[in-house]
Amino acid sequence: VVVSYRCGVAGSRATFHVVVYNEREKITVYEIWRVTVLTMDVCDVTGLLGQDSKCSISVRSLAPGPPAACRACSSSARELSVEVDGSVQIGRDLVSVPLRFSPAAEGWKDHVVNFVSDRKIVSQWLISARARLPAVTKRYEIRVRYAEASFKKIIYINPSSVDRTYKLVSSMPSLLTFRMSSTMVVPARGRQYISMKFTPGDRPLGAGEAETSRSEVYVFIN
Template sequence: GDLLAEEGGDALYRLEVEVRPKALVVDHSFRFFHGQNDFLKKRILVDAAASEPGGGWRTPPGGAPAGRQPRHAWCSDSSVIAQGSGHGQSDPGVEEVALKCRVGAAGTDRTFLVVVYEDKACARVFEVWRVSVHAVHRMDIQGLVGQTEREGCSLTLRSAEGPKRVTAASSHPLELSVDREGAIEVGPSLTEVPIRYTPMQPGRRDILVHFVEEGAPPGAAPVSAWLLVCRAKAPVVSKRYDIRIRAGRPASKKVLYTNPYSINRIFRLRTDKPSLLSFRDASQQLEVAPRATQSISLKFAPHPKGGVTEDIRVFVNDEEDKNEECLLITVEYV
């Protein structure tokens, strides 16, 4: 820049400034998977009492001033809304940064930076975040806790790059998995892939399923990605049992079950807390003659603490893994 004289406009001297931008130090990386052609709305919590993290280069000489103001956010992508929303609703010691952005078509993604400042003037940096948003296909599934849902549960795949063999990977494989063994052949035409959903807890859970080409290197983009928004309801409890067990020791108990049918039946057994309860029969099956009563042998794992009560559900399902009865066992550890 030039410094000019007031009269005549002659240059008194010239100052040349060489600027060498440096990459920002990223404190946290966030990765979100969201349904295509929708709006992503997220609130990220920030500890309101925290001081500047790690990087001494962010601390001004003499330390941070007292009486800190609410934090403010800036985003490198002008089409993304990023703003500090003050204190959280549940905890006054926690602040929130709200993000809102438009998600594109499935298979696309966008990455941007969010800088959180200590003051309204955006003079002191608190943290820098890298946010990645991946657009995926979305499907809603409803089910009953303890039973397997197959009807209406299928995904459609297509490979625009020619025939491929893909394998599925689920973020929650114990609850949702592909109902087919081995690799799946996909091509330019639509391929329907059946899935099975077996929720173990009531409520909502977002499950991500990736279909990756066989032999692809680690980190390769999936051929197709699905976000399954799953909602599960608890079944009606048909029988209740109260049991007292000494803490720190394993225990075995039996409960009786009567076959209400006039034919021989084989029932499948499940529990919503396998870490606390298992079945003596490794096959987790119960064969009962017509109108007969059979005992279900239960094995309780040792619980480290006494004075604790746990509610454990036992699901008695039919051959298709549909729920017949739900037994609620209340265990008191003494």
């Protein structure tokens, strides 16, 4: 069932009912739905999987009165965080609030950011975020045994003329983690091994289960 509704200004709320009948002649009521529409400001964000992207939103209160100290809450703090220490003062004037987008999976995902003061929502934002895959520079095909931990190494070469500290991120931590540390220091024009631990499954295969499977995991070096 598709319902079309013309939304009002951001922060407005509307409630209406949808009556579902058993027949086209509208004689017997089957169900009555109560629909509440809360209109929010929208911000579109695009980022690369495995990397952090920064953006900002301009927030203000729709209610009259002096500025209020608000606490920012994200519906998915691991992927979309509000880069503010403590509270932020929100009033009738626009206030720039920085955000950090750290996508965990490719594709589109909606996040909600609420600014709350005294248990009341002062402002509410819908962040429509899109995560894309970065360019893949190298590919490896690695075979491991199911339900057995395996350790593998690959070499990374620092192409820069200065020493670099890199952060390693796995796109699938349940399958691939880093054995020593998620950071590594590589000297200029030098090379370093990346030690990886694979944990493909945590139980033996049952009768009739496939003995082989294939997964694509990305290692992001930032």
